[in-house]
Amino acid sequence: MSEKSSTEGLQPPRTLDGQLCFALYSANLAMGKVYRQLLAKLDLTYPQYLVMLVLWERDGVTVSELGDRLFLDSATLTPLLKRLQAAGLVARNRSTSDERQVIVTLTDEGRALQAKAADVPVDLFCAMSCDIETLGSLKQQLEMLRGNLADSTK
Template sequence: MSSRTASATRTDPAANPLALDNQLCFALYSAQLALNKVYRQLLGKLGLTYPQYLVMLVLWEGDGLIVSRIGERLFLDSATLTPLLKRLEAIDLVTRTRAREDERQVIIQLTAQGRALKQKARAIPEALLCASGCNPREVAGLKKQLEALRDNLGADA
């Protein structure tokens, strides 16, 4: 490769399909890093990590779910979810009890403290919207595109 071609490839990412700036995966990854940074600041006030927040969102929608149902909603397996749930139990936000009908199933329920945390968390979505610099319509469009991408990628997996 001539030095002129190499120089053009370095300065013109479109000429190189392997350029970092041409990678969808890197755009998603770097956006996720930035998003996590904002969430870390917001959720620190609640004493939650981002994955714990996701679990709480699922439980605030419907309390008393079995672990596998939470995992389905969050695209997580029980090996990943169980330590998260144990930590939430340790800080008195949820309880874990075995189902009477099938002891292999564990039911996750919010404690009073877990239910009360929902009120404090109500400000999180608005704060994130402000941090994004997007309007609600733009965020809804991005969300819809990302869900379609996830579904398309999942269909091929």
């Protein structure tokens, strides 16, 4: 945790609307609604979309690399990957150099889905109705907050 002296005398808000966590939670719910609509045409859930984004950036990553990148543990990631594999979008194979590792690769269908998903970020940007500078600043602040919170639990 950060130094207590910097928070001395601070009176944290005690109402629901005064809570930062509620603002984050409710914004996440609203964003999830928009993503559900946008991803329905791709037949993807939001977590599946995130996996596909990682694989479209770099195909052939290990399950542990995916988990690290998405902040997900293997118990959450494995069923998600099984569903993507059943949908024909990814393949999972044991590494030839280290049998303990599972490598996730895109199928031809998974690669083709990238073109179909190309408008998702643009459509989301339009739904947010904010200028690019505001969104960039907000993203940077949230990443800093995420890092600070992660550091506080070490």
